[in-house]
Amino acid sequence: MRKEIQTNLKIVDLLNEWNPFQLTNASYETEIADVIQAVHELDEPVKLARKIQDIYEFSFERIIPLENCLKMAEELLTIKSNDSCSI
Numbered sequence: 230m231r232k233e234i235q236t237n238l239k240i241v242d243l244l245n246e247w248n249p250f251q252l253t254n255a256s257y258e259t260e261i262a263d264v265i266q267a268v269h270e271l272d273e274p275v276k277l278a279r280k281i282q283d284i285y286e287f288s289f290e291r292i293i294p295l296e297n298c299l300k301m302a303e304e305l306l307t308i309k310s311n312d313s314c315s316i
Contacts, residue, residue: 232312233269235312236309236312236313237265239312240261240264240265240268240305240308240309241265243301244257244260244261244264244301244305245257245261247301249285249293249297250285250291250293259288260284260285263284264280264281267280267281267284268305268306268309269309272306274299274302274303274306275302277302277305277306278295278298278299278301278302279295279298281293281301281302282295282298
């Protein structure tokens with residue numbers, strides 16, 4: 230399996246566990262796809278956090294606190310970094 234696909238699957242798993250609005254039967258497929266794209270485009274945690282906040286706010290018209298998004302951005306960038314550095 231290509232590294233990028235493995236990375237994306239790890240990102241999907243993490244974002245599915247996150248469930249920022251504590252919805253029952255949550256379905257965040259559209260937002261997750263947008264976040265995956267952002268992770269591959271951005272390397273700065275604060276910029277990624279703001280992008281994540283914007284993605285979810287656009288869909289749900291609710292704001293996730295930036296500090297929550299920043300924590301998630303750092304975890305996502307760690308996944309990206311670890312997978313790109315492995316041999």
